[in-house]
Amino acid sequence: MPPARPRVLYVTDLAYPARGRRYCDEDIFLTSRLREHFDLALCHPRDAVALMDGFEAVVVRNSGPVLEYRDAYDAFREHATATGTPVYNPLTGRGDMAGKQYLLDLTAAGLPVIPTVDRPGDLHRLPQAERYVVKPRLGADSIGLRIVSAGELPALVVGDVLVQPHIDFAYEVSFYYVDHSFQYALYAPDPDRRWQLERYEPTPDDLDFARRFIEWNTLGHGIQRVDACRAPDGALLLVELEDLNPYLSLDALDEAGREAFVSAMVTSLRRFLRDTAGTGG
Secondary structure, three states: OOOOOOEEEEEOOOOOOOOOOOHHHHHHHHHHHHOOOOEEEEEOHHHHHHHHHHOOEEEEOOOOOHHHHHHHHHHHHHHHHHHOOOEEOOOOOOOHHHOOHHHHHHHHOOOOEOOOEOOHHHHHHOOOOOEEEEEEOOOOOOOOOEEEEHHHHHHHOOOOEEEEEOOOOOOEEEEEEEOOEEEEEEEEOOOOOOOOOEEOOOOHHHHHHHHHHHHHHOOOOOEEEEEEEEOOOOOEEEEEEEOOOOOOOHHHOOHHHHHHHHHHHHHHHHHHHHHHOOOOO
């Protein structure tokens, strides 16, 4: 008999209505290729706890904002931790997986991130701007984000919110990594069309910028996306470090680019399964 293939539960919400993107197309493509290497089953994030014990690992992909199923996600994390079930990406991420606290931590550490505060008493620490961004600490996909004037800020900085200056950036650019290996970069030449992406050829300085945050996050395995904006002075500033379920925009790549990503993900998953073998409950 041929050797048994690893069993992987792939968590996705194929029906999530993402603005400007089709999550389902990306996951249909990825799972069609991963099935060549693993015994694979798909499930909605609300079904993960009921199904995950029958698999060697759980892969979390385009599962949508956790805000939509917070109870199920918390139960999933608790069950995975209690049973030792390997989860890809590992649940130790310090970026968006853990909320937006990292934006405050990186600001305090002086790293190149859009300056961020969370208390009225710290508003003076932000650069003066005509407009400011107020967003929930646990927000995602721009849910709850508001752009306001300076005069509106004092009444809005209450509860779990973050405040940043509104940056009139030239464009947004995203750097995509598998484990700690850079895969490709995409950018939106038109700031008003965030998901109309094109290939971007990063400079060595660009890659040094992105790698700094990948290394800060200390995830040995998994897929990460470093989102940045090109500020008026030409510098890159971190917008988001997505380490839970980053959309990959594979449709913006050519066939060779997509195949290279699939190969990198398969290699990473095999390494992850090998390194976590025997840790399950």
